[in-house]
Amino acid sequence: MCRSSAVARTALETSLDKLGLDAADLYLIHQPFGDYYGAWRAMEKAADEGLARAIGVSNFDPARLTDLALNARIVPAVDQVECHPFFQQGPALDAMRELGVQIQAWGPFAEGQHGIFTHPVLTQIGEKHGATAAQVALRWNIQRGVVVLPKSVNAERIQANIDVWGFELDDDDMAAIAALDKGRSEIIDHYAAATARMLNGMAIHD
Template sequence: MTTVPTLTLNNGVAMPQLGFGVYQVPDEEATATVRAALDAGYRSIDTAALYQNEVGTGRALAESRIPREELFVTTKLWNTDQGYDSTLRAFDASLERLGLDQVDLYLIHWPAPKLDRYVDTWRAFERIYSEDRTRAIGVSNFQPAHLARLFEASGIVPAVNQVELHPRLQQLAVREFDASNGIATEAWGPLGQGKGGLLEDPTLTQLAAKHGRTPAQIVLRWHIQLGNVVIPKSSTPSRMRENIDVFDFRLDADDMDSIAGMETGARGGPDPDVLS
């Protein structure tokens, strides 16, 4: 079974660098899907209240009999639950659905700047963290300006910033800001969400042929070498095994430069400055 390396977050918690995302997996399918991912060697599972599959995900974790300390569970707060008291209630509800006493990472799903509640929300996150109900707290889809505002209001720097990140949207400014402030950057949609023919791009298919790998493995290896945390999603067990099998080869400097040249700035998901 593949051993996934870990990154040490800014509070000393070790997080697997490659995990499994369950976005758009229906709750009734989540148990079987997550069980297959665990069987393939994944130990980090990323869900969210919005996904409406925390129950099925939690059932798979419980049924796996894998010791809790070997698992890394992430969930996220949805925008409509932002605010101090509502965040505390939403977190309780997520824990109950997951069947857990503690998660490993809790994220604000979007900054939702028009709501203007993420600072109060972060104060609730600090309380949850101080009560040891989550091992780490972070954010998702935050831009440097959103993070800077949190820094002004808080003594706790987010451990993770999860953003859309793939070869066509490389988020250099966000990654540099995160790195300079000790925040791990985590990539959602790391394979481009199957949009725009990313995995058929000649740059990737040529690199795949060079290394005897698939284009998806090339992209995931690129993420790993950049230092990103990455959470590919698949409902196909063979693809799950393929996606985790990226630790026994290395892209050279020319390969990395070739992928760097794929940047277009095109988002597949919403603009964090707009979505509320």
């Protein structure tokens, strides 16, 4: 957690040193806890100095994102949030579009929950388009204007995650997937006091 602007600056410099880079293409605040306003001011300065080509946030809900965007000198380029067929983030997507912030999806496969890779709705849609359930989940987010960040260490699956441009979901497909939304995360509760305590107990850089 960033508890001061100095910590945020140190974190960026440490990251650049470890990566052997002069600048980061994109640098994010991970959570809206602690002194994230101080961290954001430090990141704005880093952007001014060319140490980060773009700056953004992660896990900011619509209220926190809007508050920051309306009071910051630089509006976040992106907000990286959990976003998949079972937690579709409609209000967050609307807020980001209004603010001109790009939504990025972490966990676009719901960390494997709800049998996403064999889910009957996604599988049936995939069969219609010659695609897998995973490819349908990615294509659905892409068609909503969401940048997806799928994770895999398997070369075949990485290639499959890239090969989602040869088909397009129709209105019926999109409506069927929309019906899967549970409207909440089942991975982490960002509104729980226990979550705030846990995240404030973490330190990436001293």
